[in-house]
Amino acid sequence: MTDAERAAFWRGKRVLVTGGAGFLGSALCHRLAAVGARVTALDAMMEDGGANIANLEGASVLLVRGDIREMELNSLAQDVDVLFNMAAQTSHMGGQRDPVADIAINAVAQVRLIRGDAGGGAEGDRRARLDPPVLRQAAAPPGR
Numbered sequence: 001m002t003d004a005e006r007a008a009f010w011r012g013k014r015v016l017v018t019g020g021a022g023f024l025g026s027a028l029c030h031r032l033a034a035v036g037a038r039v040t041a042l043d044a045m046m047e048d049g050g051a052n053i054a055n056l057e058g059a060s061v062l063l064v065r066g067d068i069r070e071m072e073l074n075s076l077a078q079d080v081d082v083l084f085n086m087a088a089q090t091s092h093m094g095g096q097r098d099p100v101a102d103i104a105i106n107a108v109a110q111v112r113l114i115r116g117d118a119g120g121g122a123e124g125d126r127r128a129r130l131d132p133p134v135l136r137q138a139a140a141p142p143g144r
């Protein structure tokens with residue numbers, strides 16, 4: 001696929017990037033916005049990780065503050081073409097300090113997203129299923 005074809009694919013696409021104010025998520029937001037995608041970044045702006053509003057400076061991106069552990073994502077994901085899930089608790093020290101929160105973000109919330117249960121409804125409630133499903137899941141590296 002050429003750069004022109006790639007840009008044509010993304011032009012006008014509605015994209016939701018969880019963890020969009022973080023290190024990788026924000027870079028993704030910049031790139032997608034630059035090729036004409038309509039990008040929403042969802043981020044809980046966690047203190048321990050790489051979240052920074054300045055990461056999104058200069059990019060035409062809507063930043064929504066929200067936590068994937070508790071947020072009803074269906075309304076945000078409605079009409080979205082592609083969802084990139086980059087939200088994670090990435091601080092090794094943060095995980096040591098609060099392992100329950102670490103598991104809630106890096107395990108439970110990730111499973112909800114992957115399964116498409118992030119609608120705030122009961123587990124397995126078909127009406128609560130996300131549409132579209134998560135298309136890109138960042139591989140988790142060892143803690144840092």
Ligand SMILES: NC(=O)c1ccc[n+]([C@@H]2O[C@H](COP(=O)([O-])OP(=O)(O)OC[C@H]3O[C@@H](n4cnc5c(N)ncnc54)[C@H](O)[C@@H]3O)[C@@H](O)[C@H]2O)c1
Nearest residue numbers: 019022023024044045046049050051067068087088138140
């Ligand atoms: N940075 C790397 O070199 C690298 C390499 C491979 C994989 N990854 C993976 O990519 C993903 C992103 O990494 P990163 O380096 O951009 O980390 P980062 O800490 O910079 O970004 C993660 C973002 O997720 C947000 N977040 C955390 N918990 C949240 C929650 N409950 N709800 C909403 N947002 C929340 C944080 O506020 C932060 O902005 C992680 O899964 C990481 O393991 C990173």
